[in-house]
Amino acid sequence: MYADIEPEIFKTKKGNPMPKHFEQAPGLHEGPVPETEGYVFNQTMLRIKDPERSMDFYTRVMGMRLVRKLDFPEMKFTLYFLAYLDDRQAGLVPADDAHRTTYTFGREAMLELTHNWGTESDRDFAYHSGNEEPQGFGHIGIAVPDVYAACERFEDLKVEFVKKPDDGKMKGLAFIKDPDGYWIEILQPDMLEKQRKSS
Amino acid sequence: MYADIEPEIFKTKKGNPMPKHFEQAPGLHEGPVPETEGYVFNQTMLRIKDPERSMDFYTRVMGMRLVRKLDFPEMKFTLYFLAYLDDRQAGLVPADDAHRTTYTFGREAMLELTHNWGTESDRDFAYHSGNEEPQGFGHIGIAVPDVYAACERFEDLKVEFVKKPDDGKMKGLAFIKDPDGYWIEILQPDMLEKQRKSS
Numbered sequence A, B: 001m002y003a004d005i006e007p008e009i010f011k012t013k014k015g016n017p018m019p020k021h022f023e024q025a026p027g028l029h030e031g032p033v034p035e036t037e038g039y040v041f042n043q044t045m046l047r048i049k050d051p052e053r054s055m056d057f058y059t060r061v062m063g064m065r066l067v068r069k070l071d072f073p074e075m076k077f078t079l080y081f082l083a084y085l086d087d088r089q090a091g092l093v094p095a096d097d098a099h100r101t102t103y104t105f106g107r108e109a110m111l112e113l114t115h116n117w118g119t120e121s122d123r124d125f126a127y128h129s130g131n132e133e134p135q136g137f138g139h140i141g142i143a144v145p146d147v148y149a150a151c152e153r154f155e156d157l158k159v160e161f162v163k164k165p166d167d168g169k170m171k172g173l174a175f176i177k178d179p180d181g182y183w184i185e186i187l188q189p190d191m192l193e194k195q196r197k198s199s
Helices: A051-061 A087-091 A097-106 A147-156 A191-198 B051-061 B087-091 B097-106 B147-156 B191-198
Strands: A040-048 A065-072 A077-083 A110-116 A137-143 A161-163 A174-177 A183-187 B040-048 B065-072 B077-083 B110-116 B137-143 B161-163 B174-177 B183-187
Touching: A040 A097, A040 B183, A051 A065, A051 A077, A051 A110, A065 A097, A097 B137, A097 B191, A110 B137, A137 B097, A137 B110, A147 A161, A147 A174, A147 A183, A183 B040, A191 B097, B040 B097, B051 B065, B051 B077, B051 B110, B065 B097, B147 B161, B147 B174, B147 B183
Parallel strands: A040 A110, A137 A183, B040 B110, B137 B183
Antiparallel strands: A040 B137, A065 A077, A077 A110, A137 B040, A161 A174, A174 A183, B065 B077, B077 B110, B161 B174, B174 B183
């Protein structure tokens, strides 16, 4: 099938079809899965206690944009969809609500925050980060051009750290907490590559 | 700043600068945040009990590709990074391990699965999905071109459902479970738009 489309890209140097994966591991399915063509990893959903605090954090501190908000008054919850969009991408987002909903659900890397109405005024209410027992979900991760500059700014903004960039064994990556205590990894894509070159 | 670059895109019809967000909500920061330029929502990390089951599920059932695997023998864990890549995108992934690490950490929408060695042989070991108490993380979501076709296939493959597409109040979207019990929303981007038109 690959050969029909663009043989120079989809064959390795030896003329074999491109392998499906870039690593080996038990359980990997090597064949094509045509039924999943067009699938997109669209969203990650976290419950939040107080949308005002979360909007402030994700837009002012983290620099994301609120793309869509969907209210479900009968079920008393609201969904907030945030993304990183540069100005050019933002210029392509549909202004029409219905079209923007479709855009929101079709795009990669949307952060969906769910607010069940009322939790913000319950002083003792808190969500579970997944990093204490019982463990499960770990974190979301934001790639930044300069991890040290990003973390200096987070410190100035009084963001809570789980790990500063040079704490512990793994240097050059940090973990901060969002207003609900969810962990956010702050990483610089080329850090490992740089560290291996200089060591 | 916008005007310097491409005025026809970055101004509204009335000539005002494009608003930062597409919705209004308390807490939203309206000004630009130049310090976060280049930030990317790179990853979502979930802990998994048994990598062989998870690799089979995410590559055979969900159709993702394993892009990078990083072993940390001193700390006895392995990280698996999966993504949806079409053949053209896959052809652009660096073959060199160090470059592929940088690629992995710079791209949107990577699913990171963490395996702490040994959990797979502990019969009673289980991770927490975040949807039972204590709640927190909700789900990841995969957009598919046809939610009914996708779910018929998942049924054939004996995938466990939390909600079939037409169960409950919200029609046309489903939730399935991954091997650890994490919820995966299966959604069709234009479903809400279609339903509103036809109602």
